[in-house]
Amino acid sequence: MKKWIWTIVAVVIIAVVGGVAFTGHHMTQKAYSTAMMTGKEAVNKKNYSIAESSFQEALRHRTNDKQAQGYLTQTQNFVSAESAMSDHEFGTAKSDYTKVKNAKTGLSTLNKRAKTALTLLKTVQLKAEMFQDVYDQALTQNQGQSYEASNATLDRIFKDAEAKEPYYTDIYNKAVDLRSANNKAIKNGGDGTASNSTSTSPTDSSASTDSSASSSTSGPASLTDTEKQAAKNYKGSNEFTVKKSQTEINGKTITAAQIASARKTLSSVGVSAGSFSDQDIRSGLIAANKAGISFKSYAQKNYK
Template sequence: MEGIRLKKWVWTIIAVVVIAVAGGYAYANHRMTQQTYTAAMTAAKNAVQDKNYSVAEAAFQEALRHKSNDATAQRYLTQTQDFASAESAMGDSDFDSAKSDYTKVKTTADGYSILTQRATKALKQLKTIQLKEDMYQQIYDQAMTEYNGQSYTQSNATLDRIFKDSDAKQSYYTDIYNQAVDLRSANNKAIKGGGDGTPADDSSSSTSATTTSSSSDTTTSDSSTSSTVAGLTDSESAAAKNYKGSNEYTVPKSRTQLNGKTITAAQITAARKTLKAAGIQPGSFSDQDIRDGLIAAQKAGTSFKTYAEKNYK
């Protein structure tokens, strides 16, 4: 009987020791986990302070590996990822995406205060940038309308409002600035061609050099859809007659001119660049389609860009 009591006592001691050891290990493990988590969170916050968001993201993820359900680490991680995404969108001048991501950071409940403050400041800056971009776009559209009306000198004067603004060279406005540069080049080329801003008539020399021995060489194919154009060879006249689409040889003269002046190749090239900038594939349109669009835009009293966005998409 005494032996049985002794055995029970021994087993009780053993159980107490095991529990104590296990408890001590659990405590030590918990303490180590907490220390590792705290170190990771501290490293992440320091990285945010230094604006090193990729390092911050990795550190917040490390913290979550030690506390997978920690709401604070997850919230700060999401904020950091959204802020980094917004910064990247700003670099690409994708202002709509940037605004969306900055807003997510700003409106995060109980978010990391530094990120919240930076997002708030960035949204104010973004508003200013967008207002300025809209202003540059309006200036460019006005200059393009003047170009389409063959007022090349005036178009350049309008574009100067962009070029004289030092902010226009900032990376945010690269696309619209480059479009303005291209349009100025087209204006200068047209001015050089005509001297006074009127484009040179490239067809005049070929027309004057062509003999008019027989009017039958340039007979119109269909008075309702085409017109006689001097200077065509027999084969060119036949090709124009058989052509089923639209070009300058198969449409009335009125569909090849703006303000009584022939639409130039430079104008067509500039219009195609405008389509591309607006996200419209310029290769889908023939030169005559472009001419028709330029004429329609002028009649509507709007820029070619605005007309194309409304009618070509």
């Protein structure tokens, strides 16, 4: 009789323990499923902080769960990519978006958003590079004291409807500062000092005639009084208003033949060569040399 009693007691204990274990497992599974569902809904609503917390909660109920860990990592990479994009760190943004897109265990929603972001990023990078090239050209013209030409180049940035978008804030502000510097120099006589004449016509006939007549001279010391005054009144840039280094490439003076050839190159790519002074051409040749590309490639990239 006693054996039967102990047998019954043992069965009851096993049943109770088993029931508790089953109930605990069921509750854990329910908490895990709820956390995962909350995380997915948060991602759909772009509430990424809530999504991260929810996936971490799911991992607390099911440690080392590959799906929960995959969702969490993908979400964190997407948040990192968005932050890098806002900070104009395009290289980091591209890397993180790519991780999101290629996630083996991830949410299709984030995968699609990453693909869209990568497409936008490619466009933004190309536009940013274009703006930088334009700015570099304008800066070279500024350094060559071709201030009006520099402003004309900068207009390619200012007239672009996308230039004021947040992605291009840094380069846009630099362009604004350079334009201000150009305007100040123009106002002060063309070279940033108040001592020069403030002639309003960069194509003054006497200046162009006298400059042509003196093209074979080596510098200001060989000019006549009339030629010196003409050079002084000339608002643009020429060989008499720039430093020697701004008329040379690798220590060698840029020749008239090189300038003539460059003008033909401009015409061949559909750019009006007549709108550039000889010094503008020199500045372009110098910039192309520094960039390690042909003048034709430089012109196609920067003068259109």
